[in-house]
Amino acid sequence: xxxxxxxxxxxxxxxxxxDDILPEREAELREHLKHCADCRLHFNELRKAVALVQSTSxxxxxxxxxQSVMMKLxxxxxxxxxxxxxxxxxxxxxxxxxxxxxxxxxxSAWNEDDQFAVTMDENIIVQDxxxxxxxxxxxxxxxxxxxxxxxxxxxxxxxxxxxxxxxYMAKAGQVTGEIEEINMxxxxxxxxxxxxxxxxxxGF
Amino acid sequence: xxEIVRRRITEVLKGDHNAFSEIVELYKDKVYQLCYRMLGNSxxxxxxxxxxxxxxYVNIDRYNTSRKFSTWLYRIATNLCIDRIRKKKxxxxxxxxxxxxxxxxxxxxxxxxxxxxxxxxxxxxxQNEIQKEISSLPExxxxxxxxxxxxxxxxxxxxxxxxxxxxTVKTRIHRGREALRKxxxxx
Numbered sequence: 511x512x513x514x515x516x517x518x519x520x521x522x523x524x525x526x527x528x529d530d531i532l533p534e535r536e537a538e539l540r541e542h543l544k545h546c547a548d549c550r551l552h553f554n555e556l557r558k559a560v561a562l563v564q565s566t567s568x569x570x571x572x573x574x575x576x577q578s579v580m581m582k583l584x585x586x587x588x589x590x591x592x593x594x595x596x597x598x599x600x601x602x603x604x605x606x607x608x609x610x611x612x613x614x615x616x617x618s619a620w621n622e623d624d625q626f627a628v629t630m631d632e633n634i635i636v637q638d639x640x641x642x643x644x645x646x647x648x649x650x651x652x653x654x655x656x657x658x659x660x661x662x663x664x665x666x667x668x669x670x671x672x673x674x675x676x677x678y679m680a681k682a683g684q685v686t687g688e689i690e691e692i693n694m695x696x697x698x699x700x701x702x703x704x705x706x707x708x709x710x711x712x713g714f
Numbered sequence: 715x716x717e718i719v720r721r722r723i724t725e726v727l728k729g730d731h732n733a734f735s736e737i738v739e740l741y742k743d744k745v746y747q748l749c750y751r752m753l754g755n756s757x758x759x760x761x762x763x764x765x766x767x768x769x770x771y772v773n774i775d776r777y778n779t780s781r782k783f784s785t786w787l788y789r790i791a792t793n794l795c796i797d798r799i800r801k802k803k804x805x806x807x808x809x810x811x812x813x814x815x816x817x818x819x820x821x822x823x824x825x826x827x828x829x830x831x832x833x834x835x836x837x838x839x840x841q842n843e844i845q846k847e848i849s850s851l852p853e854x855x856x857x858x859x860x861x862x863x864x865x866x867x868x869x870x871x872x873x874x875x876x877x878x879x880x881x882t883v884k885t886r887i888h889r890g891r892e893a894l895r896k897x898x899x900x901x
Contacts, residue, residue, distance in 0.1 A: 521888075524884075527891065528869065528884065530869070530884070552895075555895045555899045556891055558898065558899065559894040559895045559897075560894075562840075562894075562898050562901060563844060563848065563863045563894060564863050564864075565840075565841075565844070566844050566845060566848075566864065568743070568747060569743075569747055570743045571745075571747075572756070572760055575738070575746065575760070575763070575764070576738045576739050576742060579738050579768065580734070580735050582768055583731070583734070583768060583771050584768075584771075584772060
């Protein structure tokens with residue numbers, strides 16, 4: 511019982527030293543210390559230990575400390591600025607990642623297929639990497655020609671897109687839609703982004 | 715003080731490199747002292763204190779300006795000290811340093827505001843003894859004792875710096891104090 515009480519009193523001593531003790535407990539502790547020499551010794555030893563630790567004089571940072579820190583700071587402020595900007599605006603990161611993925615996939619798509627290709631239509635004739643819309647014929651729908659030329663002598667009721675090629679329009683040739691020629695990698699990417707957004711927004 | 719710091723941090727965020735030197739000036743002694751008491755030698759303390767400021771600078775964008783800057787800074791410094799303590803050999807403490815030149819610089823630093831050379835030496839010896847006892851505490855007790863009695867921080871701040879529940883901080887302080895009581899009672 512005495513031993514248990516002693517432990518409790520030590521608990522109170524710590525609460526007291528932390529300024530975190532209930533008034534009635536403090537009164538109990540004070541009363542106990544009057545009668546118990548062991549606890550008194552314990553309490554004084556605790557206070558002495560605290561006083562000794564606190565007495566270690568306040569030391570100062572060595573001379574030139576600030577200069578030394580400033581010299582060691584990373585110099586690439588610009589990179590940090592970008593990192594900070596991206597850190598604060600996650601949507602920019604998403605946009606950047608999207609652009610990188612889109613660009614790389616499109617560039618590789620651009621490089622990979624250098625074979626001639628054209629939209630299938632019974633009224634289109636293919637001759638030596640050239641698609642021909644013969645005179646008097648009508649193609650209903652869009653035409654895409656890749657890695658080749660197109661000669662339009664007849665009529666196209668739709669858009670014509672020429673990727674990496676040239677178009678020849680005969681006098682009688684007629685295209686009701688838009689004609690777009692894409693010869694640069696950037697044009698190619700731009701075209702894709704444009705159609706991508708057209709598709710996205712036409713969805714609404 | 716916090717207001718000045720907040721303004722300087724805004725300037726650092728805008729890219730004003732030099733505003734950071736004022737922050738270092740304001741906190742260098744506190745941070746150095748924290749590291750010195752945690753690590754027990756001046757060379758490592760300087761090394762880690764500098765590292766703490768460099769990390770604060772690099773990660774300044776992660777500092778939440780609505781909270782106390784010193785808490786955030788002490789947290790970086792304390793974590794670096796704990797990492798260092800865990801990495802180094804257990805017998806590498808103050809004793810090893812005393813004989814060298816670093817020990818001498820430390821002597822002259824501490825003695826700077828004393829008056830009588832004889833008293834200085836005695837108190838210096840005592841200080842070294844006490845530091846040795848602090849250094850021999852297990853790291854989990856050492857950090858709470860240093861933060862409470864050297865840096866004079868509140869239990870709440872300590873709990874935030876160490877990312878520990880308040881109850882754990884209290885228990886560690888109690889145990890740390892008991893350990894110090896046993897080690898320092900014969901002085």
